[in-house]
Amino acid sequence: MENQSKTGVLLVNLGTPDEATPKAVKRFLSQFLHDKRVVDMTRWLWCPLLHGVILPIRAPKVAKLYQGVWMNEGSPLMVFSRRQASKLKQSLNVPVELGMTYGNPSLLTGVQSLVEQGVEKVIVLPLYPQYSATTTAAVVDGLGKAFKKMTVVPAFDVIGDYHDHPLYIKALADSVRDAWHERGESQYLLCSYHGIPKRYADNGDVYPQHCEKTTELLAKELELGPDRIGMTYQSRFGREEWLQPYTDKTLEKLPNQDVKTLDIMAPAFSVDCLETLEELSEECCDIYKDAGGESFNYIPCLNDSEAHIKLMASLVSARLLISE
Incomplete structure (x- = not known):
């Protein structure tokens, strides 16, 4: 597919700890659970509870669970996400990068990488088939924060859901x-x-x-x-x-x-x-x-299956045609 309009794709998922350790899990959960889209409690009530009780107790337990599913190449979510991005790039012949709402690679890192490749418009595909303010809207919030740190902000188009595609x-x-x-x-x-x-x-x-x-x-x-x-x-x-x-x-x-x-x-x-x-x-x-x-x-998730990549390509292609 010709990319005459210098369009790229940002695949977005929730994110994952960098390592299966209590420290890395605590860092990830802190960022995730600080988002008001996820937990909308009053901050002066929630933050002391989060840092004083929840994170110290949950981080070691969750880290142990991650250790049980960790793959040789890393967290399953990250491993499959990287495979998805690679296959979608091959399918569409346009720049494709990953950006996680929480953790690494960040949304800012993903967008900056696309801009460095000459991309002027970013099609954002949050990998949440069903829309929710806790997930899809949190992506839009995160993009807004990322753009505040950029001198040149690209045009962008967010695919809101595909629950009935x-x-x-x-x-x-x-x-x-x-x-x-x-x-x-x-x-x-x-x-x-x-x-x-x-x-x-x-x-x-x-x-x-x-x-x-x-x-x-x-x-x-x-x-x-x-x-x-x-x-x-x-x-x-x-x-x-x-x-x-x-x-x-x-x-x-x-x-x-x-x-x-x-x-x-x-x-x-x-x-x-x-x-x-x-x-x-x-x-x-x-x-x-x-x-x-x-x-x-x-029954496993769709992951990087051929049918899943075909779906992603169809979603993005529809937006590519609109932007041309």
């Missing part, structure tokens, strides 16, 4: 079909999405509607009725109510509803990471089997 739904469905071909169909397919506080949705965040639409379209593509597919929310934190139904509580109930074999996937995650490889694949497996479940199969 046909290629996204097909890629998800094909990943399920591949798992079925390899292991056979389970009785039930559970789509587990990352949760957000219910209050955020009550205040207008469209995230739950996007998750519901994705699940609905996936069910239609796979021709599964409501007795064969469902959706839940995982990774809640703190004491307030989050979006329900909760993944862990659902897994405790399913065996009593005669669901003894289960496939589970995480459509909101574009790459495998701690929340999928540890929480979903291992912790949730234990919960389900302890409740009487017999077979638990985790």
